[in-house]
Amino acid sequence: MLGTLPPGLILILGALVLMAVPRAARGWAFLAFPLLALLQLAGLDDGTRVTWDFAIYELVILQVDTLSMVFGWIFALVALVAGIYALHIRDTGQQVSALLYAGSGLGAVFAGDLFTLVFFWEIMAFASAYLVWARRTDEAYASAMRYLFVHIFGGALLMGGVLWHISETGSIAFTAFEAGGPAWLILGGFAVNAAVVPLHAWIADAYPRGTITGSVFLSAFTTKTAVYTLARGFAGWEILIWAGLLMALWGVVYAILANDIRRVLAYHIVSQVGFMVAGVGIGTELAMQGATSHAYTHILYKGLLFMATGAVIYATGRSKMTELGGLMREIPWTFWAYMVAALSISSAPFFSGFVSKPMTISAAEYAGTPTTVLLLHLASVGTFLSVGLKLPYFTWFGEAPKEPVKVVSIPWNMYAAMGIGVFLNILLGVWPDPLYAILPGGVPDFDPYELKNLKKGFQLLLFTALAFFVIVRYLKPKAKIQLDTDWVYRVSARPAWNLVVAPVERFFAWSEKVSWEAASVVARAGIDPVRWIRSVVGARPVDVTSPGESASTTFRVSMTVMMVLLLLSVLVVMVLSAIRL
Amino acid sequence: MQRNVLWILFGLGLAGSVGLGVLAEDDPVFIWDFALFFAIFGLLGCLLLSYLAKGLVSPVMDRPEDFYGPVDAQNDWSTQSPAAAPDEDTPTTEEG
Numbered sequence: 001m002l003g004t005l006p007p008g009l010i011l012i013l014g015a016l017v018l019m020a021v022p023r024a025a026r027g028w029a030f031l032a033f034p035l036l037a038l039l040q041l042a043g044l045d046d047g048t049r050v051t052w053d054f055a056i057y058e059l060v061i062l063q064v065d066t067l068s069m070v071f072g073w074i075f076a077l078v079a080l081v082a083g084i085y086a087l088h089i090r091d092t093g094q095q096v097s098a099l100l101y102a103g104s105g106l107g108a109v110f111a112g113d114l115f116t117l118v119f120f121w122e123i124m125a126f127a128s129a130y131l132v133w134a135r136r137t138d139e140a141y142a143s144a145m146r147y148l149f150v151h152i153f154g155g156a157l158l159m160g161g162v163l164w165h166i167s168e169t170g171s172i173a174f175t176a177f178e179a180g181g182p183a184w185l186i187l188g189g190f191a192v193n194a195a196v197v198p199l200h201a202w203i204a205d206a207y208p209r210g211t212i213t214g215s216v217f218l219s220a221f222t223t224k225t226a227v228y229t230l231a232r233g234f235a236g237w238e239i240l241i242w243a244g245l246l247m248a249l250w251g252v253v254y255a256i257l258a259n260d261i262r263r264v265l266a267y268h269i270v271s272q273v274g275f276m277v278a279g280v281g282i283g284t285e286l287a288m289q290g291a292t293s294h295a296y297t298h299i300l301y302k303g304l305l306f307m308a309t310g311a312v313i314y315a316t317g318r319s320k321m322t323e324l325g326g327l328m329r330e331i332p333w334t335f336w337a338y339m340v341a342a343l344s345i346s347s348a349p350f351f352s353g354f355v356s357k358p359m360t361i362s363a364a365e366y367a368g369t370p371t372t373v374l375l376l377h378l379a380s381v382g383t384f385l386s387v388g389l390k391l392p393y394f395t396w397f398g399e400a401p402k403e404p405v406k407v408v409s410i411p412w413n414m415y416a417a418m419g420i421g422v423f424l425n426i427l428l429g430v431w432p433d434p435l436y437a438i439l440p441g442g443v444p445d446f447d448p449y450e451l452k453n454l455k456k457g458f459q460l461l462l463f464t465a466l467a468f469f470v471i472v473r474y475l476k477p478k479a480k481i482q483l484d485t486d487w488v489y490r491v492s493a494r495p496a497w498n499l500v501v502a503p504v505e506r507f508f509a510w511s512e513k514v515s516w517e518a519a520s521v522v523a524r525a526g527i528d529p530v531r532w533i534r535s536v537v538g539a540r541p542v543d544v545t546s547p548g549e550s551a552s553t554t555f556r557v558s559m560t561v562m563m564v565l566l567l568l569s570v571l572v573v574m575v576l577s578a579i580r581l
Numbered sequence: 582m583q584r585n586v587l588w589i590l591f592g593l594g595l596a597g598s599v600g601l602g603v604l605a606e607d608d609p610v611f612i613w614d615f616a617l618f619f620a621i622f623g624l625l626g627c628l629l630l631s632y633l634a635k636g637l638v639s640p641v642m643d644r645p646e647d648f649y650g651p652v653d654a655q656n657d658w659s660t661q662s663p664a665a666a667p668d669e670d671t672p673t674t675e676e677g
Binding site: 135136137138139142211212252253254256257260313314315316317318319320365370373374377378381382385405406407408451452454455456458459460461462463464465466467468471474475478479480481482483484490 | 591594595597598599601602604605611612613614617618619620621622623624625626627628629630631633634635638639642643644645646648649652653654655656657658659660661662663664665666
């Protein structure tokens with residue numbers, strides 16, 4: 001029906017169409033475009049290529065292979081589910097930017113050349129920032145500005161690397177990179193979006209501050225697009241193993257301390273993407289399949305986590321564990337939906353994470369890196385501790401807050417979207433075959449339901465829970481924030497401003513003042529030059545004012561004659577010099 | 582009553598997972614291939630990470646919520662949640 005129109009463009013064109021749709025129908029119209037994209041994906045064959053001649057380059061705006069298809073499927077699917085979750089909102093800006101964001105994410109994973117990739121990469125940054133701005137508070141505005149600056153910095157690294165790469169190789173094709181200056185710059189650009197420590201702080205800063213529906217979209221696209229680009233360009237780079245391990249552990253430690261429920265989840269994006277980055281770093285076929293399938297399941301369970309916590313915020317108007325508690329009687333269904341996602345992220349048997357995360361760890365076992373294996377298991381423990389135990393305990397159980405919570409009912413569509421999320425996470429957990437069938441390299445040589453994998457899964461989680469119940473008081477949340485690497489640019493912003501921007505601003509302010517003063521002097525002098533000259537030299541004012549005649553008009557005739565004579569003399573001088581030339 | 586049932590189920594789960602560990606004992610390849618490794622690892626890992634976060638990171642990195650200024654600590658959900666919107670019957674200050 002749509003030929004080989006790239007699925008990302010369907011959503012981007014959809015964003016344009018959406019602006020013209022009447023307000024009441026816009027939420028429903030939104031759903032049409034991810035559905036169309038899903039249909040379009042079903043019709044795309046492996047190896048399909050669409051090129052477009054642009055200047056001296058042949059851009060590849062659509063290149064289909066198994067790796068991009070995995071991401072394509074899940075991106076279109078999550079856009080649909082998140083669209084259902086956001087069905088009740090009446091905010092054109094948010095709906096349009098969400099579609100634009102999803103579309104540019106899809107565009108990026110099907111980009112066959114580096115220019116197309118950079119193009120969609122940049123749209124993604126701006127469209128996603130709007131989903132934070134749309135909350136319309138000063139806090140969210142400032143946070144989205146920081147988010148945008150970080151992503152513009154990442155985009156600049158990427159663009160610099162791409163141009164350098166092209167000047168060296170002459171090729172714009174997006175394939176695996178050779179080590180060297182350009183590749184490191186490009187890696188830096190990808191690392192910003194993948195939230196690689198220490199470039200990760202934007203995620204914990206912006207995602208908790210986005211709108212309720214916006215953060216569901218945010219949790220899906222930016223970091224996973226980066227995982228895709230790392231898998232395509234940097235598979236087997238050993239540094240990524242260490243980067244991934246650092247992310248996996250950094251994320252869980254900060255998540256244990258965070259008080260805002262969506263900040264806990266944001267830190268867990270860092271941690272979970274760490275598993276994927278480590279998988280890409282290991283680079284074997286099983287590791288790549290682990291990373292890819294984990295990105296797929298991660299989008300499903302992380303979307304559900306953000307949906308369930310978003311529902312809590314909608315119902316209560318609060319987002320901090322210290323201000324929540326005892327909600328089980330009020331909103332039990334959000335708890336059960338949340339727990340399905342929490343068990344999935346903790347890779348509990350029969351939930352989606354169980355079919356993907358142990359695959360990455362198993363790949364690390366086969367690659368002969370025991371440190372990696374143990375540290376990834378430790379990160380798994382931390383994941384269950386904070387997402388599976390601490391957050392739900394202090395939100396739905398625990399002590400009720402001092403100030404009683406007012407609970408409003410949650411729109412039906414939010415429940416419907418969470419229901420779909422619950423269904424998909426359990427379905428994939430018990431029946432991973434459809435996911436395994438579309439992985440690059442064919443069906444993986446891995447069976448999650450082997451007895452020893454079940455043993456690991458159950459033992460790790462149950463004994464983590466045992467330890468949690470023993471020390472639950474020790475883990476009580478505090479109304480504090482924790483410094484992270486964003487401290488560097490947030491605290492240095494003021495001194496840097498004073499050092500670099502302020503002097504320039506002061507100079508401009510001074511010159512503006514001086515020029516206005518000069519202009520006002522000239523203007524005052526011009527009204528009555530003679531009177532002005534006399535006032536400057538201190539002479540006695542001429543008293544020539546007769547009735548009906550003001551001082552300023554006294555010398556009007558003589559002044560006019562003088563000015564005409566002056567202009568004529570200038571003209572004469574000009575004519576004379578022109579003749580001489 | 583219900584609470585006790587949950588604790589008993591939890592205890593059975595713990596015992597079951599240990600039993601599973603014994604069952605799954607096959608030829609050990611890696612250092613962690615023994616029956617109780619992941620039970621001990623889960624227990625100690627949880628304590629270790631909790632101490633790392635609460636005992637080591639928190640004392641150094643904790644700051645008051647308005648550390649970056651009052652705007653940063655705003656946390657106003659009135660644009661997102663009807664529960665946080667100001668009550669209609671509460672008189673609001675008129676402008677001007």
